[in-house]
Amino acid sequence: xxxxxxxxxxxxxxxxRRVREAGVYCExxxxxxxxxxxxxxxxxxxxxxxxxxxxxxxxxxQLDPSLLDLRQPGTGEKVPVLGICYxxxxxxxxxxxxxxxxxxxxxxxxxxxxxxxxxxxxxVPEGSVVWMSHGDHLTRLPDGFRAVAATDNAPIAAVAAEPxxxxxxxxxxxxxxxxxxxxxxxxILRNFVREVCGLRGDWTTGSFIDxxxxxxxxxxxxxxxxxxxxxxxxxxxxxxxxxxxxxxxLTCVFxxxxxxxxxxxxxxxxxxxxxxxxxLRAVDASDxxxxxxAGVADPxxxxxxxxxxxxxxxxxxxxxxxxxxxxxxxxLAQGTLYPDVIESVSFKGPSATIKTHHNVGGLPEKLGxxxxxxxxxxxxxxxxxxxxxxxxxxxxxxxxxxPGPGLxxxxxxxxxxxxxDLLRQADTIWLDELETSxxxxxxxxxxxxxxxxxxxxxMGDYRTYEQAVCLRAVTSTDGMTADWxxxxxxxxxxxxxxxxNEVRGINRVAYDVSxxxxxxxxxx
Ligand code: XMP
Numbered sequence: 001x002x003x004x005x006x007x008x009x010x011x012x013x014x015x016x017r018r019v020r021e022a023g024v025y026c027e028x029x030x031x032x033x034x035x036x037x038x039x040x041x042x043x044x045x046x047x048x049x050x051x052x053x054x055x056x057x058x059x060x061x062q063l064d065p066s067l068l069d070l071r072q073p074g075t076g077e078k079v080p081v082l083g084i085c086y087x088x089x090x091x092x093x094x095x096x097x098x099x100x101x102x103x104x105x106x107x108x109x110x111x112x113x114x115x116x117x118x119x120x121x122x123x124v125p126e127g128s129v130v131w132m133s134h135g136d137h138l139t140r141l142p143d144g145f146r147a148v149a150a151t152d153n154a155p156i157a158a159v160a161a162e163p164x165x166x167x168x169x170x171x172x173x174x175x176x177x178x179x180x181x182x183x184x185x186x187x188i189l190r191n192f193v194r195e196v197c198g199l200r201g202d203w204t205t206g207s208f209i210d211x212x213x214x215x216x217x218x219x220x221x222x223x224x225x226x227x228x229x230x231x232x233x234x235x236x237x238x239x240x241x242x243x244x245x246x247x248x249x250l251t252c253v254f255x256x257x258x259x260x261x262x263x264x265x266x267x268x269x270x271x272x273x274x275x276x277x278x279x280l281r282a283v284d285a286s287d288x289x290x291x292x293x294a295g296v297a298d299p300x301x302x303x304x305x306x307x308x309x310x311x312x313x314x315x316x317x318x319x320x321x322x323x324x325x326x327x328x329x330x331x332l333a334q335g336t337l338y339p340d341v342i343e344s345v346s347f348k349g350p351s352a353t354i355k356t357h358h359n360v361g362g363l364p365e366k367l368g369x370x371x372x373x374x375x376x377x378x379x380x381x382x383x384x385x386x387x388x389x390x391x392x393x394x395x396x397x398x399x400x401x402x403p404g405p406g407l408x409x410x411x412x413x414x415x416x417x418x419x420x421d422l423l424r425q426a427d428t429i430w431l432d433e434l435e436t437s438x439x440x441x442x443x444x445x446x447x448x449x450x451x452x453x454x455x456x457x458x459m460g461d462y463r464t465y466e467q468a469v470c471l472r473a474v475t476s477t478d479g480m481t482a483d484w485x486x487x488x489x490x491x492x493x494x495x496x497x498x499x500x501n502e503v504r505g506i507n508r509v510a511y512d513v514s515x516x517x518x519x520x521x522x523x524x
Contacts, residue, residue: 002026002193003043005033007051007061007086013339014178015047015084015189017379022190023201027377035066042073045080045197048087050176054101054136055086055093063090068167078168080196082120082189085134088159088172095167098140106132106153109181115149118160119195120171124184130157130175131182137174149173169196205385212374213245220246224329225372226318229254229280230404231268234335234375236396237387241374242333243278244390251279251329253317255310258286258417259406262424271393281320285313286417293408293415299524302415306405315367332369337383339478341376400445401479409524413452423450425503426469433495434473434487443485446473448499449512449523457500457507468508471495474521482516 002019006012006028019026029038031048038046046067053060068091070079083091089099109129115121130151138156141147144165149158157174161167171192177185193199225242229235229252242250252272256265265282273280292305322328375383387397403409407427411419427448434440449470457464471492476482496509512519 001041001043002045002047002197002199003038003041004028004047004049005031005038005067005087006049007031007090008053009050009084009086011176011178012049013379015049016338018178018186018189019047019193020203020379020382021186022193023203024193024197024199025203026193031061031063035064035070038067039070043070043079044072044199045082045193046070047192048081048083048090050085050087050133051090053086055089055099056136061090063087063094065094068094068170075198080169080192081171082192082196083170083172084178085174085176088174089136089138091170091172092138092142092145092159095142095145097138097142097145099136100139101135102137105135106137107134108132110151110153110175112149112151112157115158116160118148119169120158120160120173120188120191121149122191122195123187128183129181130173130177130185131179132175134174138172145170151175171196205382205389208378208382209241209244209386209389212241216242216245216372216374219372220249220331223249223331224321224325224327225250225331225333226321226329226369227252227333228314229268229272230402231260231264231396231399232335232402233380233387233397233399234337234383236268236272236392237383237390238333238335238374239272239278240276240387240390240392242372243276248279250333251281251321253314254280254282255313256282256284256286257289257306257310257406259289259306259408259415259420261402261407262428267395271396275391275393281317283313283317285309288313290415290417290420295414297413299409302408302524303405306408310404311367318367330370331372332367333372333374335375335383336373337375337380338378339380398441400440400443400447403522409522410447411450412523419450422467422503422505423448423469426450426499426506426509429498429502430471430495433491433498437488437491437494439473439485439487439491442475443473443487444476444479444482445521446471446485448472451510455508459507464507466505466507468510469499469506470510470512470523472512472521472523474516476516476521479521480516482521484513484515 002024004015016026016028072079093099111127111129144162144167145159147156148160151157154174159172161170177188194201227239229239239252254268269282272278289309296302384397407420407423408415430448434446451468454465455468473485474482475485492511499509
């Protein structure tokens with residue numbers, strides 16, 4: 001294991017991703033974790049992340065010097081350390097080096113003008129660009145250290161402990177190797193874990209599946225697990241993994257709230273019941289949901305009604321399962337991902353931006369289950385890879401995110417079945433056109449929105465007065481910020497033509513060119 005101590009940087013998660021990509025398992029922990037607890041994890045390497053503060057700020061996090069004296073379990077050698085930006089400054093500060101505010105914040109790309117060929121920089125060419133983002137910088141090296149790279153603005157862009165010093169293998173970089181703007185950043189992090197820490201790099205999603213399945217069997221024993229399947233990537237892959245681990249000790253509940261995309265209710269059943277032979281309870285509760293939503297226009301009220309109704313339906317299904325089994329299932333499985341976990345443990349609150357939405361699948365504690373969360377250590381792309389290996393169909397793996405309240409937040413104003421059907425037809429054509437033009441995978445999310453207005457059109461000799469839809473497609477990496485997708489006009493044109501010609505009741509199509517912020521991805 002490599003332990004990454006988070007000093008509050010926005011990019012700490014990216015460090016973890018680069019390390020995982022190098023085939024090495026790692027975990028992020030807050031920098032406030034006591035040194036004994038870090039030692040108990042027996043790390044083979046330690047990475048200190050960047051952070052927003054100055055080491056001289058009053059309550060800035062400091063580095064416990066005893067972390068620099070940890071020993072590797074196998075070799076008994078000192079655990080190698082890499083400090084990144086603030087992590088380097090905290091390291092230098094702890095060892096008696098000098099850190100001072102820069103005259104101006106250094107921010108952006110700068111080429112490395114000289115660097116030493118060492119284990120950390122192996123394969124990194126001279127002149128390669130690194131990404132700087134810092135206010136303070138190192139002015140004096142701690143004893144036993146030397147500068148090993150420089151840029152025009154930073155004579156100390158990277159440091160290393162002298163090989164014969166007492167420090168062991170300690171490195172620091174003033175720039176951010178984890179971001180893509182640092183050309184050979186992935187190489188540097190890979191070098192650290194493979195060359196410096198001497199790790200083999202054999203952590204793969206394949207080994208994850210076997211180990212996790214074993215772990216699930218040990219946790220669950222003879223008991224039963226219930227899982228709320230939404231048809232999205234996370235819960236689908238969780239279902240496949242749990243089924244592999246515990247077979248018919250798993251029951252999945254899939255609820256049709258009347259607000260799913262076209263064909264989804266059937267597709268999920270075909271995939272999981274027929275394909276995987278999973279015990280699946282598919283519940284058509286659309287009348288209940290749509291009945292309660294009748295006449296409700298306020299978006300947050302719609303969300304509340306859908307959330308509450310979902311819990312109710314889920315509880316009923318749990319009771320039915322309990323009656324069949326003769327006892328209540330002890331466990332609830334959830335597809336919680338690593339970014340959600342880090343947000344809740346990170347130093348001084350979330351290092352990533354705060355999520356405002358919870359999946360409808362997030363069931364309250366009062367239901368009294370113990371949790372099984374097999375993906376707590378994984379990133380989304382790793383879950384996708386696990387899904388592929390487990391044979392989850394590509395259509396599900398590649399699927400765009402879909403909000404828990406479904407089409408309810410894409411039908412502006414009150415929702416009913418007729419409107420949902422109308423929107424489903426337009427949405428299907430839009431997604432179909434993205435698929436055929438090969439652009440579906442280039443966007444983060446795409447969907448149609450049913451507008452609560454009618455407009456005049458002319459079809460043949462007739463005047464029409466029908467509804468309008470707005471098409472939305474955005475690019476994003478995490479849904480927190482998003483850009484409207486600059487799709488080719490031909491794709492927009494074809495989708496518009498088809499929707500107006502094929503969907504009776506819609507005579508106008510618009511394309512949304514707003515980014516987030518200040519707009520949001522969904523319209524409600
Ligand atoms: P916004 O519209 O806030 O959406 O830019 C960001 C991401 O969150 C999804 N979203 C939701 N997901 N329940 C969910 O499970 C919700 O109530 C909800 N509202 C928005 C949205 O689809 C996008 O991916």
